[in-house]
Amino acid sequence: MLRMDVLLAILGMAAVTFLCRAGGYAVLRVVRPPPFVEAMMRNIPGPLFAAYVALALSRMDYAAWLSALPVALVQWRTRNLVLSILAGVGTLAALRYGLE
Structure with missing residues (x-):
């Protein structure tokens, strides 16, 4: 309704x-913003995302912490955010549901 x-x-x-x-x-x-403002706007998404992830991980179990490793590895090797997310979700699903 x-x-x-x-x-x-x-x-x-x-x-x-x-x-x-x-x-x-x-x-x-x-x-036209000053150069330091342009640099800040260009580089702020990474640290902001890291802050969100760190807060979320601080409240999660060991499976979430272990799932962060493939995310970082895939992102570092491929620079592909979608593949990184899929690697993390797949790892988390395998750890949470595969170990039951």
């Missing part, structure tokens, strides 16, 4: 997200 309040909340959040991103793109088309 469709709830109007939930639908309006989702549409409102989507609109705000779009406006925030579009505003950033519009500003960066007109204003």
Whole structure:
């Protein structure tokens, strides 16, 4: 059953997200950021992702910790994020469900 309040909340959040991103793109088309800001924007996704992963791993079991190793290895060797994720998910599934 469709709830109007939930639908309006989702549409409102989507609109705000779009406006925030579009505003950033519009500003960066007109204003040239300093070199250090450009470097920061280019390099921030890696450390931010590492922070999310570290927090998640701190709350997980040994299978998740062991699954992080194939992810790092596949990413290092192939530079392919999709293959890295598949390696991690496959390893985690094998460790969690294969050992039962």
